[in-house]
Amino acid sequence: MDEQVNLSKERNMEQSDIGAHDVLGKKLATHRCSIHPSIDLSIFCRKCNKLICPVCLTQEHQQHTMCDIETIHHEKLGILTNKNHIITNEFMPFFSEENSKLDKILVTHQKHCEKMKLNIMEQDRKLKEEITKQTNTLLQTFENALHSTEEDVNNRKSKLENKLSVLKNNHETIDQVQKSDDIRKICKTADDMLDYVNNENISSAPLPRNNEKYKEGDINTEIISTLIGLLQPITLPDTAEVQFKVLKSFVTDLNAIGKVTSGEKTRIKNSTSSVLREIDLNDELLVLGETNNIKVRDMTVNNSGDLFLAIDNKPKIKMVKNGEKEINDFHQFPIPWIDKPQVPVALHCYRNDQIIAGTVEKGTSMDTVPDNVKRQIVCLSEDTTT
Numbered sequence: 001m002d003e004q005v006n007l008s009k010e011r012n013m014e015q016s017d018i019g020a021h022d023v024l025g026k027k028l029a030t031h032r033c034s035i036h037p038s039i040d041l042s043i044f045c046r047k048c049n050k051l052i053c054p055v056c057l058t059q060e061h062q063q064h065t066m067c068d069i070e071t072i073h074h075e076k077l078g079i080l081t082n083k084n085h086i087i088t089n090e091f092m093p094f095f096s097e098e099n100s101k102l103d104k105i106l107v108t109h110q111k112h113c114e115k116m117k118l119n120i121m122e123q124d125r126k127l128k129e130e131i132t133k134q135t136n137t138l139l140q141t142f143e144n145a146l147h148s149t150e151e152d153v154n155n156r157k158s159k160l161e162n163k164l165s166v167l168k169n170n171h172e173t174i175d176q177v178q179k180s181d182d183i184r185k186i187c188k189t190a191d192d193m194l195d196y197v198n199n200e201n202i203s204s205a206p207l208p209r210n211n212e213k214y215k216e217g218d219i220n221t222e223i224i225s226t227l228i229g230l231l232q233p234i235t236l237p238d239t240a241e242v243q244f245k246v247l248k249s250f251v252t253d254l255n256a257i258g259k260v261t262s263g264e265k266t267r268i269k270n271s272t273s274s275v276l277r278e279i280d281l282n283d284e285l286l287v288l289g290e291t292n293n294i295k296v297r298d299m300t301v302n303n304s305g306d307l308f309l310a311i312d313n314k315p316k317i318k319m320v321k322n323g324e325k326e327i328n329d330f331h332q333f334p335i336p337w338i339d340k341p342q343v344p345v346a347l348h349c350y351r352n353d354q355i356i357a358g359t360v361e362k363g364t365s366m367d368t369v370p371d372n373v374k375r376q377i378v379c380l381s382e383d384t385t386t
């Protein structure tokens with residue numbers, strides 16, 4: 001809030017004159033003092049920020065800074081004009097934009113869900129097509145099996161028919177020859193039949209029994225889901241402006257005491273007693289300088305010797321320029337209108353022109369950071385100071 005007030009003051013300076021003149025000179029209604037009811041409130045006490053009467057002035061407001069009603073009227077009108085300007089030109093566009101971001105992300109979700117549903121239906125179509133194809137292959141297997149068995153059986157039967165025909169001929173031949181009076185023919189036929197019977201094999205040929213068996217598939221098995229597809233959580237791309245790229249979430253654990261060395265300077269900090277101390281490592285840790293009442297969460301130094309400080313639970317990074325004592329603001333983290341702001345908990349200087357800050361949600365206890373707390377790695381170029 002302090003930041004807001006400071007900003008507002010600056011705006012007041014610029015615009016305090018706007019819109020005030022045309023109302024000046026207007027006659028204002030008078031009010032009586034609540035402590036001295038017979039006297040009008042005619043003076044403004046700047047220190048107490050209230051209207052007082054001349055008698056009040058002689059009592060508790062003697063050392064205070066005063067101004068007359070017209071001046072404060074002018075000033076307050078200026079503030080109203082300025083605030084109205086901010087409300088109209090900054091706040092309203094901002095919250096309208098937030099509103100439209102919500103509309104956009106909703107549309108993104110709608111489109112995403114429709115696309116996913118189409119993909120699932122397409123997979124359903126492909127699956128059914130594939131199932132039908134495989135079913136037909138299974139059915140065809142039995143068509144083929146029966147067909148080849150039929151061929152085999154028919155082939156065997158035609159051979160058997162030949163044999164039966166030969167048998168019948170031989171049987172008839174024997175019948176005729178038995179009644180014959182031709183001894184040569186009887187001898188010849190007897191020899192032939194002897195050969196025939198000796199050479200004929202009547203052991204059974206194995207029957208064609210090979211085929212396939214269909215075993216029902218288990219449609220309750222988990223494996224079917226790999227055919228259908230699985231669901232995995234995703235984060236849709238932010239339709240709103242992205243200020244920082246989240247490279248990785250992380251949890252940091254910091255000791256109360258940290259050390260930074262840069263060339264000749266070494267600093268230690270102690271969060272519990274709120275001390276930042278510059279020491280000389282070569283002189284038994286001689287204290288060269290000390291800043292109190294500063295809860296430093298983490299710190300880092302660039303090659304130029306500038307010190308960057310992450311202050312405990314504050315959404316900003318402060319900086320001490322090399323050779324200077326003064327601690328100035330370096331970077332202010334945005335304060336979102338719904339979530340808590342990110343506060344830096346770890347700093348690292350990278351390639352001397354970037355400060356990498358690990359941040360967590362403001363107010364997070366670092367002893368046990370819950371999983372649902374937002375964390376970020378923020379990369380800051382030093383140009384952001386301008």
Ligand SMILES: [Zn+2]
Binds near residue numbers: 034036052054056057
């Ligand atoms: Zn009074």
Ligand SMILES: [Zn+2]
Binds near residue numbers: 045046049060061064
């Ligand atoms: Zn006063």
